[in-house]
Amino acid sequence: MQQTAENNVEQQMFAGMETTLPLLPPVQLDSFEGPLDILLQLIRKQKMDIFDIPMATITSQYLAIIDSNKELNVDMAGEYLVMASTLMQLKSRMLLPRQEVDEEGNEIDPRDALVAQLIAYEHYRMLAEELDEFPRIQRDVFKRSVFPESEHIERPLPEADLEGLLAAFGQVLKRMKSEVLHRVVLETMTVREQIQFVTEALQQGSKQFHELLHGQQSREALVTTFLAILELWRQHIIQVIQTQNNACITLILSVSNQTDIGAKPNA
């Protein structure tokens, strides 16, 4: 049905997936837009009949995916778990003889509601994809943004708009949220200078990696300092020590001019 960027994930996910209990590699739930999305992908990829979903198979496949994502954040997990219990309930109801009937006496398939929900969601999912294909302003098409007309025309000046101003600044702030929030210093910085900075700092004793980067004012400074550290490490002038995964990284000067060149930094 849909050929999206998730193909890789899907391939991993569906590799070796049989109607028996599947062996699944870990699948990131972030690649799905929720429980309905998971179900739809399972159904469509395996060419199941959406109006006659094999509840036992789909339930065990769904549970396997949820299981491999146990450390989900709690908020997200809620909806996934609700769907899991819905599926299990449907699965068991499918085993019972049908009893519920509508006004005309026809049996009601317990899966109907779920199917309707899946179909509705699938429509929106397709519409969303179509929407994304429309020629979008600033991505595919562009318009004029300044209006300098012939000099014969005097143009009234634009009016003030405080809300617009605040919103605009909010936007700028948000865009640079990941960057340094105070002044951006536009000075050029060389790796050579930062090598000197790092060496001098380390001459007073070992330093944590983050300590060295801490005082850096701009993204450029951070990057340059980082490059300097890499360069020093490459030349075995410093050693980089990390005792375990995710632990602090300690930098020390190599014992100068000694024969420890063979000593492998173990980060």
Next chain:
Amino acid sequence: MLSKNIEALILASDEPLSFDKLRTLLERVEPVESSDVRAALSSLEEYYADRGIQLKQVGGGWQFRTAPACANIVKQLWQTRPPRLSRSMLETLAIIAYQQPTTRAEIEALRGIKVSSSIIGGLLERRWIKVLGRKDVPGRPHLYGTNKKFLEDFGLKSLQDLPDSSQLMEANIEQQEKLNLPEPTESTEHNEHEPEA
């Protein structure tokens, strides 16, 4: 002179220029028939159809825009690229476009997953959606709908330009009947009328 004036007005306007506005402005200089304006517009539209700049009808007005074929080169004018829209944002936007006016709970029911504030906030910030009011149910949740800017930015003449959703509507009504969604009584009425601009 008529089509010259039309060209100039559309170029000089900082938002899509509606037909009525265009006609009113043209009238100030000399009397003009609506049919003539219409004819001039469509011949201009055709005239620009295969150029680097095109005359397009978007969000209820006319605007000059660069041709989609030139997108790659025009993008280079700026260092930054517009961020890609996430699937969750697109899905939420699609639901709002077709179901408006609609609440966050209704969107969540359709998507089967929570709609985070940052998604709604992002859509509001881009001015693609707006709050139309509040729904008269407990909690008085916001009712969302699309804005003119949504049509402009996606190059749509009007909401009718969206891909046909009749199938979708049917499926959805059925679904609402069967699932007993949070606010089933009010929400069904939104499906009966066509979304308006």
Next chain:
Amino acid sequence: MLSKNIEALILASDEPLSFDKLRTLLERVEPVESSDVRAALSSLEEYYADRGIQLKQVGGGWQFRTAPACANIVKQLWQTRPPRLSRSMLETLAIIAYQQPTTRAEIEALRGIKVSSSIIGGLLERRWIKVLGRKDVPGRPHLYGTNKKFLEDFGLKSLQDLPDSSQLMEANIEQQEKLNLPEPTESTEHNEHEPEA
């Protein structure tokens, strides 16, 4: 395709596109001879000579402008609707207001995009910003700050009246939701003060 690309680039650019800039941009997509660009430009210029929009060489670059013959009617357009502040103008003004004194390079660093002379020029013309002096760094760039007129027009008693930036960041989504209540584009607050003519 060459002249299509040229048209599109000139329409979308924030400032007059110089020949060199134009050529550099075109080159990124495919190799092109200066003489071809020159030829394309002059045939475009001729092509538009008698239309409502014209291709003009101004201030060392190329730009589309409305034809002088249409000046009257374009004037009418602008009388009925004062131009809206462009996003780039608002962002630039906001940065100057919060970061003053600041230079153009600093504004560009924050916006991640070039700030055209026409934006700074427009703000100076509106007397919302002024040159405070020069920064003592190589190139001695201008330092910009806001003017009293900025406070007047935006209905602020003093610069302290601007929400502080941390507040703005947090409030962003909430504020957006509020700002977008019923009529998002029509702001009610800034109509309370009389905008100066």
